[in-house]
Amino acid sequence: MFLLAFGPEEFSFAQEKPGWIKRFIQKSISDTTSNGKPSFRIYPTLAYSPETSFEFGFSSLLLFQAKNDTLNRLSEIQAFTFITLEAQYGIWLDNAIYGNKDKWFVLGRTRFQRFPLLYYGIGPETTGNEPALIDANYILLRQRILRKVVPNLFIGPEVDYQQLYNTKFNQPDDHDAYELPIGTGGGRNLGLGAALVYDNRHNVLNVRKGLFGEISFLNYAKSLASDHNFYGVNLDIRSSHPTNDRNVLAWQFLGNFFTGEVPFNQLALMGGEMIMRGYYSGRYRDKNMLATQVEHRWLPFKFSKRIGGTVFAAAAVVAPRVHEFSWKHIRPSGGVGLRYLLFPKKDIFLRLDVGFTKEGPGFYLFTGEAF
Template sequence: MKRVLGCLMGFLWIAGPVMAQEHVPKIARNAIGRFIYQTLNDTSSAASSRVLIFPTAGYAPETSLELGVRAFSLYYANDDTLVNRLSELVLYGFVTLRGQFGAQLENAVYSDQNTYYLLGRARYQQFPLLYYGIGPQTRPGNPALVSSSYVQIRQRALRKVTQNWYAGPEIDFQRLQNVTFERTDPDAVVLPLGGRGSTTLELGGTLVYDDRKNVLNVRKGAFFEAAALRNLVNTSTYTFQRLLFDGRFYRPLGKASRVLALQATGMFISGNVPFNSLALLGGENTMRGYYMGRYRDKNLLAAQAELRWLPFAFSRRWGGTLFGGLGTVAPSVSQFRVNQIRWAVGGGARFLFFQKKDVYLRADLGITREGTGLYFSLGEAF
């Protein structure tokens, strides 16, 4: 059961008219048409703030039809494009025909002179997830359907300590309530730790190197994050600590429109950790094509590479990508095995949405040995 979730309606609804012609089309003669055309042909300066709101749609067997709205806010502090970096706020809300709903706010916000950097997300959802079990060799068939109320708040409050280096505290709060496991085969899935609900609060520190100018479309630069966190509540049941790293490198190849992007990530957890806080392999950003959490365990290693044409040489606003990734999970570092590494490959289309801010709308198809995944969003996967 592959989830198709994201900006499909917005991508087709807004990009469609431009494929036909560059001049003002007949669709722009009414109010809705003018809004679509003006949004698509945004010629506002890079310094100006811009908010974009458009509908989304998706379908999955566990949710039926899903309808939602995404709102993006892109801006530079003090409208200074020479020194300050592009800040991003994304708000997303959805409902399904089965009465499920959720909301998520993501932020990557820089203050003036890039002195402070707030990076994180907050989300609430009453939404089912597929649970295949824990470990690198879980079976693809007959996953449990887990329904719950879930809250997560993860935030890093960072301050510049020297050129491009930031440091500060990190907090990760998670609460899972009203949990039910629906299993096709009751003997196939053992109820994991935290399977009846859990509350954790991790606190720690984060060190970040970041010289990217535009986090939604990096053409040159690097990003590195290392963090250490420890759970501070319900320690009688959940005593665990987490180490993680995320390294990214971007380099232009020949023409400025062609970019090579590389990423390596790792997560290492020790102690007793609830299943919803384990390291997860898959999703719209890493190992595209695998369901988010298709593989989960205490330890994770993953790497991916992506070649981007932004835009194609023959087009002013259309581009594309090719990508591939490798990843695996394990109960301990010593138990990582080469024959348990999973692969994912794919490609995607890009449309230059904010022309002055150099931000693209993306549609990606990820292919794995277990199936495919289709993803739509604003900005690159990493």
């Protein structure tokens, strides 16, 4: 998918004053929000991909600190809405909200979309030729409500609700028919569990120094209003290290481990805008996945106040069972990116990444770093 964004506009919570054109230009290139005060920015996006044709949308970002206290961590709520020429649409919402003095931490995401899913099969050796196209409505609600137990350590319940409906599995014309995986007829699954999180980051969207570690367990059962019985363990470790005032070296390790009757859309998915950039999300999928990535960031370049860049590399592998992970199935990816300092006072960048794989490039435009 290829995406473009046009000059961001920052909107004040105060009533608009006369001379709005001049104010628009000034606010498009400057961050006038006082430290500690909420900031909101919205900007249009244009995208194109073979499965959607042209896509038009808006991205928005709300930044704030509890009680407007700069000693509290920076909370963020991101929203993205889109519609395509193929009458597809969606709303995405991501949140990382810290309470006063970190007493509470609410971390999660929400998705509602009518969007095609390319399906290449399940396993580490699926071919990239002629994927099936699954058209469906999709709802995802996932939240962790965490309580601080000691400084930087949080624990609490986690809930994950996913529903797929109005599904149509379109077999490719020039390919043997795919065996229909679990979940292609639609369904809903509710997972309940718990998460343990260590987090000493101060700025989630641009971590210059800090460690995030999470291990969580989710159980999906028919007795809990799910259509299938399965459970999963997720592990996510991220670390960022400043090499000087402008540069950051960051790495991440991710593990997903599922057991039971896992629907195809809730398997461990390789690819996307967060990890293994360059691969279509779900290009490889299975019950288990190990992935890692490393990235060096110039935020910003030494010769610029707003423009920065990055280089990154990643590798991942999927398998039906943990003991079946194989070196020969490891898939590499790498890429480069540009950064634009969107909120100077809050150190938030807009990122445009290009990920490269043996199957071609992928383009990504988002607010905040990938991890």
